Amino acid sequence: MCPDNEGGAPVVEASPAGDAPDLTLRALHQRIRQQEILAELGVTALQGADFDKLLAETARLTAEALRAEFCKVLEYIPSENRLLVRAGVGWDEGIVGKASIGADLASPAGFALRTGKPVISNHLENEERFRTPEMLAQHGIHRAMNVILQGDGRPFGVLEVDSRSEDEFVEQDLAFLQGAANILGMAIEREHHARNLEAALERHQVLLKEMGHRVKNSLMIVTSMLQLQARDIGDPTLTLHLEEAAQRVSAVARAHDQLFQGANIDRMDLGKYVEGVCKDLDASVAHCIIHTEAQHGMEFSADRAISAALVVNELIANAAKHAYRGKQGGRVQVRIAGVGEDKLSISVRDEGTGVPQGFDLAQPKGLGMRIVTSFVTQLNGTIEIRHHNPGTEFVVILPRESPRKFC
Structure with a gap:
C-alpha cells in the first residue's frame, strides 16, 4: 500500500504474488x-x-x-x-x-x-x-x-x-x-483522568459517578463486540476464548453499573454484586442452571469486589466447560456467607464428573484457573477443592478487611 492511502489503512510492504498465510x-x-x-x-x-x-x-x-x-x-x-x-x-x-x-x-x-x-x-x-x-x-x-x-x-x-x-x-x-x-x-486515558480527579475528589463526586457510567457503557460495547466476533469467527476454539473474555468484561461492567446506581462511589455490597454477575451468566450459559445464595450487607471496596466477582465468574465458567462435558448440562450452586466476624466464604459447586486426575491448584494450566489463583492471592485468601459424589466444590475464604488496607 502507498504511504498516502486514505482511510487509515495499515501501511504494509508488498508481498510476492500468491503468498498466503500458513494456517x-x-x-x-x-x-x-x-x-x-x-x-x-x-x-x-x-x-x-x-x-x-x-x-x-x-x-x-x-x-x-x-x-x-x-x-x-x-x-x-x-x-x-x-x-x-x-x-x-x-x-x-x-x-x-x-x-x-x-x-x-x-x-x-x-x-x-x-x-x-x-x-x-x-x-x-x-x-x-x-x-x-x-x-x-x-x-x-x-x-x-x-x-x-x-x-x-x-x-x-x-x-x-x-x-x-x-x-x-x-x-x-x-x-x-x-x-x-x-x-x-x-x-x-484512565491514568490521566485518575490524576486529574484525585485532586478534586471531595468536590466532584458526581464526576466520578459519570465516569463509572461511561466506563460501564464502554465495557458493554466491548462485550457486545467480543460476542459478535465469537459468533462470526468460524473456529470453535477461538469462539470459546472470545465468549469467556466477554463474560469477564461483563462482570467488570456490572461493578461499574452498581457503583453508578449506589450512594457510595467506592464501596459495594458483594452479595448483591455477585448475584447480578450470576444472573448474567445464567442467561448466557444455556446448558447450566445457576443457583445463588448470597448474604447481603458485606461491603467491599470496588477493586476487591471486582476481583472476588471475577473469581466467581471463572469458577462458574470452569464448571460449565468441564464438569458437564459430554452431558446436556446441570446445576451450579454459588454461596456467599460470612465466616465468623472477619472472614467470608465463596463456594461454587457443580454436580459433574469431578476434576481430572493430576489437577493441581498450585500449578493451574488454564487461563481461567490462573486468574482465580492470582486474584485469591491478591485478596490474601485461600482456596481449596472439596470432592463430592457427584461433583466438585471450590471454596474460597477471604478476609473482610485486608491487612494491606485495600478496603
Whole structure:
C-alpha cells in the first residue's frame, strides 16, 4: 500500500504474488495465545495496575505474543519532537527510560505517529519510505511493526515490536498489536483522568459517578463486540476464548453499573454484586442452571469486589466447560456467607464428573484457573477443592478487611 492511502489503512510492504498465510497448527496456537494475552492485559488494566508496571508488562507480553525479541513503548515528547523509550524488553542496558528516536516521518515509529496509520516493514534494509533508526541497526533488527498509542485526546506515542529473525509480520499480527495498543490506550486515558480527579475528589463526586457510567457503557460495547466476533469467527476454539473474555468484561461492567446506581462511589455490597454477575451468566450459559445464595450487607471496596466477582465468574465458567462435558448440562450452586466476624466464604459447586486426575491448584494450566489463583492471592485468601459424589466444590475464604488496607 502507498504511504498516502486514505482511510487509515495499515501501511504494509508488498508481498510476492500468491503468498498466503500458513494456517498451520502452530499458527492457530499462536492466535489462541494472542487472545489469552489480550484478556490478561485487559484484566490487568481494569484492575488499575501501576502504570509503569503495566507499560513494562505490555511490552513483555506483546513480544511473547508475536514471537519477537524486542518490543518498546515510545512516549512522544512534543518539546523535543522525539519518542522516548518509556518501557521495553530485549534492549541493551541504558536504552529503556533514556534513549529516544526522532518523531519525524523518516523513522518507522515517527511515520506511524505522524500519519496515524499502522506500519509493517519486514525488510528494513530495503526500505525507501523511511530510514532505519540507529537503535534498531545496532541491535541487528531486520523487521518492525508500529501502531499509534492514543492518549487522552492526543497521541501518547507508539507501540513498536521488532525482530532480528527473517520471518515476516502479517496482518493478523498487526490486528493483535492494535488490540494491545487499544487496551494500553484505555489505561493511559484512565491514568490521566485518575490524576486529574484525585485532586478534586471531595468536590466532584458526581464526576466520578459519570465516569463509572461511561466506563460501564464502554465495557458493554466491548462485550457486545467480543460476542459478535465469537459468533462470526468460524473456529470453535477461538469462539470459546472470545465468549469467556466477554463474560469477564461483563462482570467488570456490572461493578461499574452498581457503583453508578449506589450512594457510595467506592464501596459495594458483594452479595448483591455477585448475584447480578450470576444472573448474567445464567442467561448466557444455556446448558447450566445457576443457583445463588448470597448474604447481603458485606461491603467491599470496588477493586476487591471486582476481583472476588471475577473469581466467581471463572469458577462458574470452569464448571460449565468441564464438569458437564459430554452431558446436556446441570446445576451450579454459588454461596456467599460470612465466616465468623472477619472472614467470608465463596463456594461454587457443580454436580459433574469431578476434576481430572493430576489437577493441581498450585500449578493451574488454564487461563481461567490462573486468574482465580492470582486474584485469591491478591485478596490474601485461600482456596481449596472439596470432592463430592457427584461433583466438585471450590471454596474460597477471604478476609473482610485486608491487612494491606485495600478496603
